[in-house]
Structure formats: structure tokens, C-alpha cells
Amino acid sequence: MxxxxxxxxxxxxxxxxxxxxxxxxxxxxxxxxxxxxxxxxxxxxxxxxxxxxxxxxxxxxxxxxxxxxxxxxxxxxxxxxxxxxxxFRQSGYLFVAETEAELARLRGVHELVVSEGLPSEVLDAAAVARRVEGIAPGAVVGGTYLATxxxxxxxxxxxxxxxxxxxxxxxxxxxxxxxxxxxxxxxxxxxxxxxxxxxxxxxxxxxxxxxxxxxxxxxxxxxxVATRHEIFATEPLKPFLDPMVVRASDGLYFSQTMRGEIVGGITLRDGAGVAGGMPSSPRFLREMSRALVRLVPRLGSVGVLRAWSGFYDDxxxxxxxxxxxxxxxxxxxxxxxxxxxxxxxxxxxxxxxxxxxxxxxxxxxxxxxxxxxxxxxxxxxxxxxxxx
Ligand SMILES: Cc1cc2nc3c(=O)[nH]c(=O)nc-3n(C[C@H](O)[C@H](O)[C@H](O)COP(=O)(O)OP(=O)(O)OC[C@H]3O[C@@H](n4cnc5c(N)ncnc54)[C@H](O)[C@@H]3O)c2cc1C
CATH class of the missing domain: 3.50.50.60 (FAD/NAD(P)-binding domain)
Structure with missing residues (x-):
């Protein structure tokens, strides 16, 4: 044995x-x-x-x-x-804010991060749009970006x-x-x-x-407490996105891998514990797709290839x-x-x-x-x- x-x-x-x-x-x-x-x-x-x-x-x-x-x-x-x-690709993390209150919170993060010697930047909506091709007009008021x-x-x-x-x-x-x-x-x-x-x-x-x-x-x-989180990967697309994008309001996050897939998830309040195992759910596919397409509408026609889940240990x-x-x-x-x-x-x-x-x-x-x-x-x- x-x-x-x-x-x-x-x-x-x-x-x-x-x-x-x-x-x-x-x-x-x-x-x-x-x-x-x-x-x-x-x-x-x-x-x-x-x-x-x-x-x-x-x-x-x-x-x-x-x-x-x-x-x-x-x-x-x-x-x-x-x-x-x-x-390991240091192509940045971009937090985006939909409201001024969220942006103020991100500014607080920015100030702390800068005080630690890291090159964080606060971006206005136009600067965010330059980093996220195809972002819906008016979808965000700004964000913070850390290139490293x-x-x-x-x-x-x-x-x-x-x-x-x-x-x-x-x-x-x-x-x-x-x-x-x-x-x-x-x-x-x-x-x-x-x-x-x-x-x-x-x-x-x-x-x-x-x-x-x-x-x-x-x-x-x-x-x-173990909480189950789901994640998906789409079919590969031509490279268009460098940073990992995270939306402050709902925890939507996504990045584009070197193979071109969009990989991402969103925070769903799903109940806790390991007893239910690690399935994937239609609810996640629906909510994740809606959230992503609200931010980047042209991703609406992209196929999801696979989805899976795992536990956070909170x-x-x-x-x-x-x-x-x-x-x-x-x-x-x-x-x-x-x-x-x-x-x-x-x-x-x-x-x-x-x-x-x-x-x-x-x-x-x-x-x-x-x-x-x-x-x-x-x-x-x-x-x-x-x-x-
Ligand atoms: C969908 C999702 C997305 C995530 N995204 C990110 C991200 O982008 N960046 C990031 O930093 N983190 C992310 N995380 C979190 C990250 O994956 C975890 O925090 C990290 O992998 C935890 O590592 P670990 O070694 O503690 O746990 P695990 O990798 O879960 O390893 C624990 C191991 O313990 C074993 N085990 C448990 N009980 C026993 C037992 N009684 N006897 C023997 N073996 C046992 C299990 O089999 C398991 O292999 C994400 C997590 C999920 C689920």
C-alpha cells in the first residue's frame, strides 16, 4: 500500500x-x-x-x-x-470602480501601496478604456493600476x-x-x-x-470557513487584454491567458462548507457571463469552453x-x-x-x-x- x-x-x-x-x-x-x-x-x-x-x-x-x-x-x-x-507575466492588475465611493476606496489602497514603494497609478475612465479594449462607455469612473x-x-x-x-x-x-x-x-x-x-x-x-x-x-x-468559488475559461481570442481586471463592486475578475482564453470568476454568495463538493453551476455561468458582458459587451459572442470550482479558505x-x-x-x-x-x-x-x-x-x-x-x-x- x-x-x-x-x-x-x-x-x-x-x-x-x-x-x-x-x-x-x-x-x-x-x-x-x-x-x-x-x-x-x-x-x-x-x-x-x-x-x-x-x-x-x-x-x-x-x-x-x-x-x-x-x-x-x-x-x-x-x-x-x-x-x-x-x-509569470507582470502585465498589471487593474481595479475598476463604478462609483466615486469605490474609487475613493481604491485611492486609499493606492496611497498605501505607493507608500510601500510600488508604482501604483490612479486612472480616470479614459485611461481605463485604453487598457481594456471594448469596455462599455460609461461603465467605470476610474480605477487603480499596478504594473508589477x-x-x-x-x-x-x-x-x-x-x-x-x-x-x-x-x-x-x-x-x-x-x-x-x-x-x-x-x-x-x-x-x-x-x-x-x-x-x-x-x-x-x-x-x-x-x-x-x-x-x-x-x-x-x-x-x-470553506466557500466554493467558480471560474471559467473561454475559447481563445486574439490577444487584446494585458492586465487582470477586477471590478470593485461585485468582485468580477478576468484576464487573458497567453493562449488567448479569458479566464475569470465573480463573487457569488453561495453558502459555506465542503460538503457539497466542487461542482459547477448554471447560475455561475449566467451571472458571470452577464457581469462580464456588461463591462465588455463584445465578449457576448464568445464561447465558454470549460468551468470548474474550488474552495477558498476564509x-x-x-x-x-x-x-x-x-x-x-x-x-x-x-x-x-x-x-x-x-x-x-x-x-x-x-x-x-x-x-x-x-x-x-x-x-x-x-x-x-x-x-x-x-x-x-x-x-x-x-x-x-x-x-x-
Ligand atoms: C476559483 C478560484 C480562484 C482563485 N484565484 C486565485 C488567484 O487568482 N490568485 C491566488 O493567489 N489565489 C487564488 N485562489 C486561491 C488559491 O488557489 C488558494 O488560496 C491556494 O491554492 C491555497 O493553497 P493550499 O495549498 O493552502 O490549499 P490546496 O491547494 O487546496 O491544498 C490543500 C490540500 O490539502 C489536502 N487535504 C485536505 N485535507 C486533508 C486530509 N485530512 N488529509 C490529507 N490531505 C488533505 C487536499 O487534498 C488538498 O490537496 C483561487 C481559488 C479558487 C478556488
Whole structure:
């Protein structure tokens, strides 16, 4: 039977998505000792194989801007570091506003981003129209544009990491589910799987949309909520669009891939939880198509080739959960990345790996530590720009 080769590891990472694999990479490079990555699915079966590949640094809080900026630098060097081309194309992210109130909000984002040294621009409606050929006249009042944001192909990123960690001696076992997490004297001791019990003093919860389920199996309730998001790809069109476009009002986002397809989605309030699986719905096709064609009418005649869905792993304050759980030593969270885990993973997982090795991390615990959910204090800050 497919299963781990050892009975004990220094660290077990649950989840072989971008977060789990990047964490394993940082751990291996730091010489953490034997590391096991275990996933019940196949490579890219979670959100890491189902996302829009958007990588942006425009955020409403400084902490997120910084993580994203560091991650952009990591994706720029991904090809040379891992020998896999993720086709990271820094062709910009364009947030568009339909009202002056939305534009004022985007201006606030712009000012923060500029104060972090990034070349954000505020655009009027005419400047937006120059970047989005065929945009409906009067559809927007303006927007913000950051040229160093961009898009990449998620699959080669996962494959590159998979190869890299194995070359560094990490064991990656696919098709094996972690059914439980055992603790002894307030510390993680082992995980249980159908292939047997595997010991480790540290377990990293990188289970994406299922992280709440896994924490629950460890007896550690968390407020993470999985929400299903759908996305589609159209037939290929002649290149006409450079940036990823995101509409502030409804979260409509779309970009044109290098193959010419329009890939995008929209925020639908669809209910929460993983129980319904990952289907696609006619409602999404209808609402997404309507929203897209309202903004760019000439896309009305374009055929949709495929649609799929995946889970965001949302937290109440929009920040990820990074660090050791105060209720159980060695249980380290690496989750709660909402719809933006791909773009934050390189930088965020460096901190996860340090936390897993018992080292201090340079992120404000009031923002990212799981401890924030255990107090009744109001969150000191909320990352609200959960769009696109
Ligand atoms: C439609 C859509 C569009 C998105 N667009 C973007 C975007 O443009 N940019 C961006 O940055 N992010 C985007 N995201 C979000 C991004 O994909 C995720 O935040 C990111 O992939 C999370 O990575 P992960 O490794 O934490 O989770 P996943 O990739 O979901 O991996 C978690 C893994 O854990 C495994 N697992 C779960 N439970 C267990 C268990 N008990 N035992 C063993 N294995 C288990 C699962 O099988 C899964 O493979 C999007 C997401 C979706 C759904």
C-alpha cells in the first residue's frame, strides 16, 4: 500500500498544495530534518490546481502588501530557482470602480501601496478604456493600476515545488488522508491515516479549504470557513487584454491567458462548507457571463469552453492563519488564505516553516496567529480587499 516509508518524522505537512509544498521546501532548505508531506488527493486536486493565477500587491493593509511584494520577487526568480517556467507575466492588475465611493476606496489602497514603494497609478475612465479594449462607455469612473502585478500558470509552480522538495529529501505521499491528530501532554504526537500511525512532534495544517475540518479532527476548533468559488475559461481570442481586471463592486475578475482564453470568476454568495463538493453551476455561468458582458459587451459572442470550482479558505478578518496553535504545541497553522493563497504562499510559508521549527517570525501575531481567534478582542485590522 502507498504510504510513508518511516514511522516518525520531524515535521508532517498535511496538504500538498502550493502552501504545503512551499512550506516543505523552506523546511528542507533550512535542514529541519525528515519531512513528510501527505495529501489525500492527487497533485493540484485542491485550490492550487483550480485558481486564476492572479498575483497582486494591491491590498488594504500594509502587512498583506509586504507579503505579496515578497512573493512577487519569489515568482520572478521561480524559473531559475526551480527550473520550471510558471509564465509569470507582470502585465498589471487593474481595479475598476463604478462609483466615486469605490474609487475613493481604491485611492486609499493606492496611497498605501505607493507608500510601500510600488508604482501604483490612479486612472480616470479614459485611461481605463485604453487598457481594456471594448469596455462599455460609461461603465467605470476610474480605477487603480499596478504594473508589477500579474498572472502565472499555477500547475508548473506546483510541479516545480514537488520536484524540488523530493530532490531535497522530502517524502511526498499522495492518496493518503490524515484521519486524526494525536496529542500527548498538550503537544502533537502523531497523525493517524489508513496506512497507519505516523509520529511527529510538529504537524502543519496546510489543508486549504479543508483546514477547518483537519483542525477539528485535532480537537482544535477554528473559525475558518470553506466557500466554493467558480471560474471559467473561454475559447481563445486574439490577444487584446494585458492586465487582470477586477471590478470593485461585485468582485468580477478576468484576464487573458497567453493562449488567448479569458479566464475569470465573480463573487457569488453561495453558502459555506465542503460538503457539497466542487461542482459547477448554471447560475455561475449566467451571472458571470452577464457581469462580464456588461463591462465588455463584445465578449457576448464568445464561447465558454470549460468551468470548474474550488474552495477558498476564509477567515473572519481576511488574514491567513500562520503559527503554532496555543492550545496544542507543535500544531502549526498554514491556512486561511481565502482566494489569495497562491500569491502569498512564497513569503507566508517562509514564516510557517520558521514557526514549525520553533523560531520567532516577523509577522504581527495579532494579525496572523491562531491565538487571535481565542480572545474576545476586536481584530486590530481587517484585510477587506477580498476581490479577484
Ligand atoms: C476559483 C478560484 C480562484 C482563485 N484565484 C486565485 C488567484 O487568482 N490568485 C491566488 O493567489 N489565489 C487564488 N485562489 C486561491 C488559491 O488557489 C488558494 O488560496 C491556494 O491554492 C491555497 O493553497 P493550499 O495549498 O493552502 O490549499 P490546496 O491547494 O487546496 O491544498 C490543500 C490540500 O490539502 C489536502 N487535504 C485536505 N485535507 C486533508 C486530509 N485530512 N488529509 C490529507 N490531505 C488533505 C487536499 O487534498 C488538498 O490537496 C483561487 C481559488 C479558487 C478556488
Amino acid at each position: 502507498n504510504g510513508p516509508t518511516r514511522s516518525a518524522y520531524r515535521v508532517i505537512v498535511v496538504g500538498a498544495g502550493i502552501v504545503g509544498l512551499y512550506t516543505a521546501y523552506h523546511l528542507a532548505r533550512a535542514g529541519a530534518g525528515p519531512v513528510l508531506v501527505v495529501d489525500r488527493g492527487f497533485l493540484s486536486s485542491g485550490a492550487s490546481g483550480r485558481n486564476g493565477g492572479g498575483v497582486r500587491q494591491q491590498w488594504e493593509t500594509r502587512a498583506t502588501v509586504r507579503l505579496a511584494r515578497e512573493s512577487v520577487a519569489a515568482y520572478r526568480r521561480f524559473g531559475t530557482e526551480f527550473g520550471y517556467n510558471v509564465w 502585478d500579474g498572472t502565472l500558470y499555477p500547475f508548473p509552480a506546483v510541479w516545480g515545488l514537488y520536484e524540488a522538495v523530493r530532490a531535497l529529501g522530502v517524502e511526498v505521499v499522495l492518496g493518503v488522508e490524515v484521519l486524526g491528530v494525536e496529542a500527548s501532554a498538550g503537544r502533537v504526537a502523531a497523525v493517524t491515516t489508513r496506512s497507519g500511525r505516523v509520529e511527529a512532534p510538529t504537524v502543519v495544517n496546510a489543508a486549504g479549504g479543508w483546514s477547518g475540518e483537519l483542525s477539528g479532527r485535532a480537537g482544535l476548533a477554528v473559525p475558518n 477567515t473572519p478578518d481576511g488574514f491567513p492563519v500562520i503559527g503554532e496553535d496555543p492550545r496544542c504545541g507543535g500544531f502549526v497553522h498554514a491556512n486561511g488564505f481565502g482566494g489569495h493563497g497562491f500569491m502569498l504562499a512564497p513569503a507566508a510559508t517562509l514564516r510557517v516553516a520558521r514557526a514549525a521549527m520553533g523560531e520567532p517570525i516577523d509577522l504581527d501575531p495579532a494579525l496572523v496567529s491562531p491565538a487571535r481567534f481565542l480572545s474576545n478582542d476586536r481584530p486590530p485590522s481587517v484585510e477587506r480587499l477580498q476581490l479577484g
